[in-house]
Amino acid sequence: MHETDMTKALIVTVRNWWEEQPERPKISHIHLVVGQFTCVEPASLQFAFEVQTCNTFLDGAKLVIREIPLIAFCHRCQQEYRPEIGIQYACPECRSPMEDIRSGRELKIDRIEYNYLTDNSNLKSNHAPNL
């Protein structure tokens, strides 16, 4: 499944970021934004993420997925509408085709939450990095 490939891409991107951080922080959450008008199934992503991060630098990190609804803009009616995925994409008012997608195609890593670990695994802030 392509969620496996997407997860690989996700891990590579996060690893690149992580390796640039001199302190190699502990990543606790990865926030993803996934539009509903993509070929990505959030549950499959979650599953692939758990499998692929096991025993890696991301072991235990949580993947938080925020889904973004499909919103289109009808130029004739000059208003936004929410197409019913799988059923009807044209404007419900005037039946104009869906031409202008305003949201729902997103597929991105929004942000990463992390903290720093000391040698004895206590958490500390980066204001006192070596104490």
Add this chain to the structure above:
Amino acid sequence: MHQTFDAALEINLLHANQEGADHNREHFDRWGITCLNVMSSPGAGKTVLLERTLAALSKEFKIAVIEGDMTTELDAERLRKYDVPVIAINTGRSCHLDSKMVAGGIHQLAHQYNPSQLDLILVENVGNLVCPAEFEVGEHAKVALLSVTEGEDKPLKYPVMFQEADCLLIAKVDLAPYLEIDLERIEANVRQINPHVTIIPISAKTGEGLEAWLAWVQSQVRAKRSLALNH
């Protein structure tokens, strides 16, 4: 004290694939090659379409094929009979071609042929209605096939591929009389999500619509050639 930090990344998950696709496209542009990415569900008729296309156009254009297949070389073997370079890419467990695999195919091709002499690269993607739509490979246009045996509702259920298509071939129309299928309904469903797509009903069996398809391919190649000449 436990303090959490935040880093905003805002990086597209497909960023690496997209970069690779742009890179491939730059190569194609430099060589004056048109690249078409042919996609459909398994068995909709991609390879038969390519066979017909090679038979009709390989005198006029220098064509190569990049053939994505999960495990076999069966399709590639069928196309080699037309005496054109065919690069087979076994995608393994991956259900689509990505830009890196196609880059590998281009390199293989460039070892054997001078790419600047090619006019057209036809990419047959892995049979799959879902994933290939999200992974650009460097194509100039996307061709989607939907065979009449698949049902009118497929564009609604798998909208991304049909929304991205530049040309939609409604395939195997010779079978339509035996099925309860409404061709106008298929077109209407596709137009809901992609009003400007070129739609051509075809039958590789009877030859219906092939002329219109070949004319579409010719127009793509000629447009690219005249662009390349002006540079």
